[in-house]
Each structure stands twice: as C-alpha cells, then as structure tokens.
Amino acid sequence: MSRSKRRRRAFALYEVLLGLTIFVVGVFALGRSVENCLNASALSFEDDRVRQVLANRMAEIQATPGFPDAKKETKVATGYGEVTLTQRSVPAGLKDDKDVEMNGINRVTLQAEWRRQGVAQSRKIEFYVYRQG
Numbered sequence: 757m758s759r760s761k762r763r764r765r766a767f768a769l770y771e772v773l774l775g776l777t778i779f780v781v782g783v784f785a786l787g788r789s790v791e792n793c794l795n796a797s798a799l800s801f802e803d804d805r806v807r808q809v810l811a812n813r814m815a816e817i818q819a820t821p822g823f824p825d826a827k828k829e830t831k832v833a834t835g836y837g838e839v840t841l842t843q844r845s846v847p848a849g850l851k852d853d854k855d856v857e858m859n860g861i862n863r864v865t866l867q868a869e870w871r872r873q874g875v876a877q878s879r880k881i882e883f884y885v886y887r888q889g
Contacts, residue, residue, distance in 0.1 A: 824843065
C-alpha cells in the first residue's frame with residue numbers, strides 16, 4: 757500500500773472522528789436544552805397555580821358579605837407543595853376631596869409563601885373591599 761493511500765485513509769478516519777465528536781456535542785446540547793425547557797415549564801405551572809390560589813381567595817373575599825377578617829392564615833395543598841396564604845385587612849384610610857375619611861373601605865393584602873427546591877418564594881396582591889357598615 758502506498759504512502760498516499762494510507763494518508764487518505766487516516767485523513768478519512770479523522771474526518772469521521774471529528775464528525776462524530778460534533779454530533780455528540782450537539783446531542784448533549786440538545787439534551788440540556790430539553791431539560792431547561794422542562795424545568796421552565798414546571799416553574800411556570802407552579803407560578804400559575806399560586807396565582808390561581810390568590811385569585812380564588814380574592815374572589816371569595818369579595819363575594820363574602822361583611823368585612824374581611826383582620827388576619828387569617830391558611831395552608832393550601834397545590835400539588836407542587838404546601839402554600840401558606842396570609843390575609844391581612846385594615847381600614848384603607850382613604851379621604852375624599854373634602855378631606856373626610858371614607859368609611860367602609862378596607863385594604864386587603866394576600867400573601868402566598870412557599871418553598872421551591874428549598875428556597876423561599878412569595879407572591880402578594882393588594883386590593884380594596886367596600887362594605888356598607
């Protein structure tokens with residue numbers, strides 16, 4: 757076998773090895789991307805579930821007659837772990853254009869707290885509730 761044929765075969769072997777290396781790196785990168793997408797989807801579903809818990813509690817407070825509880829804490833199972841829902845209600849202290857305090861308006865704060873992979877997370881919403889006293 758001539759020297760030039762051996763060189764061509766060796767060069768072809770290097771081409772195959774280089775192509776295989778590039779393919780393997782691409783497969784690993786694709787696998788990592790899929791993993792990141794799955795993690796992002798899970799986080800998004802968890803956030804959506806917590807927002808739904810807050811929205812449901814807000815609707816419940818708005819639909820219930822009478823003034824909201826001054827302080828209330830509830831634990832809610834979400835499927836992603838337990839969420840602690842804290843409700844606080846205080847008089848809003850709003851004044852009209854004549855600087856007279858408007859009665860019957862409360863500012864309600866709902867705060868959801870949970871843990872994601874050992875790290876504390878929280879979301880909070882505030883809204884007003886009007887009740888004639």
